[in-house]
Amino acid sequence: MIQPIVGRLRRGLIMDLSVAMGLGMGFGYYFWYGYHVPSIRRRDALYAKLERERAAALQG
Secondary structure, three states: OOOOOOOHHHHHHHHHHHHHHHHHHHHHHHHHHHHHHHHHHHHHHHHHHHHHHHHHHHHO
């Protein structure tokens, strides 16, 4: 007689969820620290430069 397959669906589900969460978090961190944060820093640097130029134009 063939043995029934027990627990395979649960193991597969746990593995699929673990991989999905791991990859999702990994790509989320990659987007946040690889794209979002540097773009915000560039934007803030641009605004700071514009503000310094504006202040210098008002003084001089």
